[in-house]
Amino acid sequence: MDLPLVVGVDGSELALRAVDWATDEAALRGLPLRLVYASLWERYEGEALAEGPRGSAERTMAEAVLRTAAERAGRRDAAVRVTTEVVPDDAVGTLLRKAMDATAVVLGSRGRGGIAEMLLGSVSLTVAARAHCPVIVLRGSHDNRARDGRHRRVVLGVGDPAHGSAAVRFAFEEAAGRGVALEAVRAWRCPAHESAGHPLTAGGPERPHEQRAVEILDEALSGAAAEHPGATVRRRTVEGTARRVLLDASEAADLLVVGVRRHDGHGHVGLQLGRVAHAALHHAACPVAVVPLRA
Template sequence: MTCPITAGVDGTEESLAALAWAAREAVRRKLALRVVHAWRYQTHEALEAIEAADPEVQVGWAREAVGEAARTVTERYPELEVSTDVLEGDSVDSLVAAAAEAEMLVLGSRGHSRVVGFLVGSVGQQVIVESARPVVLVRAGDEAASEAAGREIVVGQQGEPEDGAEALRFAFETAAARGATVRAVRAWTLPPLFAYSPGSLKLLDEAGGMEPYERKALTAALQPWRERFPDVPVTEHVEMGSAGQVLLSMATGAQLMVVGRRAHRTAVGARIGSVAHGVLHHAGCPVAVVPQA
């Protein structure tokens, strides 16, 4: 069964930009689009004053809003199959469940509805942590022009080849659908003295030093994806520095930034890694966060 691309909307400028991004991607990939709104019954004196205390009234508003949002894309892309859903319950749980049934979930990077919406700051980050599928964050003001030819799909790769396989897969699939170039970025730093071992020193000696070793590691990670997507141009970029800073330096020329993530469990709950966190907060282009196996 083919999964749709799902966009979460809450009526804000950010979520409508996310919806437009999701619609364009669905058209390119020849997938259906599902538009969802996370809703929970609200009780408040202000709502009672305008006779909106009835849950049916509130859910009716939500259905009308999501339907209107969907019409903005069906009018522009009449060939696109679009469905809508109002998901009642906890925002995080609802959106994570929607993501599980989707090719990807697309959200506005900052958005909220004062009455029945969800916060895409705290809630959005928690959805990223919990989602088993890629989550794309889109800022307000993002337009189709940002996907023009010459702008790259930038993807970060670290560790062993299998560590970033899902992020690379997502980047290559997106580039293939858009006719874009993939810029694969691997950042490296000098390890502390105690990190050296006879085995690691032998590998570094055989590679000719740290940077050649990192270049070989990136080339090895990219090899299966080059073979699978032979028509996708690839630029390899290896640079000394922190992964977050190196990736952000590439954001200006990117139409999409792709990062992998493993959720880090702490005493105060799960958090995304520092690289994904930094890119999400500072990159001006849309960011796709892809869970790693």
């Protein structure tokens, strides 16, 4: 049985835009859509959903929010199977539990410009950091479409090949579902003490670092590329920090895919987001898919 795409809804316009995007995604991948309303959402986002009595009135409101979202999904694509659920719990705990049996979780983010665009709600940040499935956070500047994106490109940030296969597979599947190119990007840098006093030439001290980046790209992509022989894959190595390189690449992407290391067992608590994923979630110019990688 296909696991659903889960969308957290709260009645806000951002959540409804997430429903739009997730409906397209569900149609592309032939997946059911699960709309979830957590009744304590406002505890974490700091925005009261509505003033009013508890009990049946609150549930009536929740059901109305879900009904509106489901109807919107139906207008978007009537072929997508949609189910809804009201969960009387906090948003983070609810979505993390739903992520255990989901293909991915789709969430909206705050802001559509300026300083607000740089802010990420604590629900989105925490779920992206801890979920056991991919989490797609819709940056506020996205065009509200998973289908027919204006850039026709999925960008993959390539990290450690030994742990990054899940992110690579996810990126290939996303590009294949959209029928667009996959651009795999690896950042590289030459330590200052090696390059000091040397011109940037093909045979200079930078060359081994760039060549190693090429090798890492080839190693990381080899398995998934063999499984998708018809895929259009563009490999790109760029000098600079991974954060800056991927943020720049997001300007011309419909989706940015990054892997996040998950540490099983004791001794590893907290958000477990690396600097690259953290920067992407706060500053990328397109939706960001955070794919968990097991350490």
